[in-house]
Amino acid sequence: MSDDQVLVRVQGLKKHFPITRGIIIQRQVGAVRAVDGITFDIYRQETLGLVGESGCGKTTAGRTILQLYRPTAGRVIFDGTDLTSLKGNAMRHMRQRMQMIFQDPYASLNPRMTISRIISEPLRVHKLASGPEQVERVQELLRLVRLNPRFINRYPHEFSGGQRQRIGIARALASNPDFIVCDEPISALDVSIQAQVVNLLEDLQDQLGLTYLFIAHDLSMVRHICDRVAVMYLGLIVELAAKDELYDHPLHPYTQALLSAVPVPDPKVERKRRRIILEGDVPSPVNPPSGCRFHTRCARAQELCSQQEPAWRDVGGGHFVACHLV
């Protein structure tokens, strides 16, 4: 795809968190390599899914892309501008265009603020609207997320989980962003409510031309909502492809295991399915395994896998994978 179709370009992005010892003089004794060099593009108006197990660095990746964490290395180019070089007002100005929806609809809304104050906060911060104009905009946003605009003076505790998530979405939309990082936006919701929120996100994308980075661990929902999907393991992306390509022809052994572990709500299919059961747990990102990071749990690992890190390459048609065996 040509360059002007790329909205966000992530190049060799790393985020390491230091581990320190000592009380007064803190020495760094190690680092949690949460994100350890990821490279991919997010196209305009697409939904890119980022999946992986807990602790694989997917949330850190989302936050580092938004510059909520300053990256340790690498670049994030947003609509032609290198975000890692921006500071102060320039960065703040850019933030209008990129927003975030959080996982926990209970923890991400200030319980002491009214809905109106919560949703208008980005308007005040970026000085986009004030007075009656601001009220009008908040009401418009509430209508956009299908909440009654009369709720404007209520507090978060008066709303259900699904409604709170809509409030979080309205807040993210307030500054008219192009790009939204959705960090597990539905995993705290009940099954019957999840579909409501997912449909809303899809409608908003069509209506407003939004681009989403959709971070999730529910692989069934990711297949439904995303256009392309990236699979992360221990700080690295191991595979990235268009969704049907990835789900129907997964190449990386980790993707294969991950997909086989997802239960299907159909007893006939379940009886026939073969699960690839991974042994053990994810290793520590403080001291990741040598070579391919997955080799300690991979049934097909060979000697090479523990010695050399596999290259990240396109095996055709935008299907990227990092594995020696492919």
Add this chain to the structure above:
Amino acid sequence: MTPLLEVRDLATRFHTLDGTVYAVNGISYTLEEGQTLGIVGESGCGKSVSVLSVMRLIPEPPGKIVAGQVIYRGQDLLTLDEAQMRQIRGKEIAMVFQDPMTSLNPVLTIGRQISEALIAHMGMSQEQARARTVELLEMVGIPQAADRYRDYPHQFSGGMRQRVMIAMALSCMPSILIADEPTTALDVTIQAQIIDLVKALRDRLGMAVIWITHDLGIIAGLAEKVIVMYAGFIVERGEVDDIYDDPRHPYTLALLKSLPRVDRSSQERLATIPGLPPDLLDLPPGCPFAPRCIYRVERCLQENPQLKPVGLHHEIACWVDVTTGREQ
């Protein structure tokens, strides 16, 4: 054949400052030896309270089991005193909870926590209990079991802690294992490990399993019989194939339609269930699902339907036949 466990018209309420919470409202089911029963429903549907009532683990007050019988091997558990009940819990019916971190005592070694039941229920000595505990830890797939006997819960990962919980539940070879969303806090790959483990142990030890979850996918691959709960009522039950191939209650139908599938490509919008589950403090007089139901008829708002058969082992509580859309 008399069933291993029979729950009859069980009703549990909580008396709170806000009013009475009608958590479980007269549910009945049976469980045969070695059978796996899945109880599915969303949060607040009463699935956990129903099994906590069976185990008599409802805190009183505020909770109270107001009606029903729980007959285990011919004995009504609801009539037993606390000392007798203690002989049932863990030994005859054991339970695994959702959150393995809060259900283990952080200041005791896991060895001590598992051997506690062996000493209390099986009359084992310290030595015997220790040997048996190591065996159990090996059985649930904990590597270097003998060395890990002295470890504390925080030294285990989430999946390993859930294995410890299962080892503890199995320590006295119960006839029934109740698993209350044991994999909800775990990643899918670890969830697959735990489900595999429970299946293997069930087949090896011949115990019956009640598995509670909100995930219709897990139940499809695990259970023989399924109960679907909504607002403290059973709305549909049947053999696993009946429920998934031929769901007859509008709620089950809507729930299955709202789920995307990992094995299928879809461009369609997800079907949604409008509205929210009812407030258990203030249940509507008719069918609890009626306000959200697309098949609703006048009668649904006035009378709550009882379970009635629609197939050999398949029952629903609904006034409408969803295959025709007309009142039955």
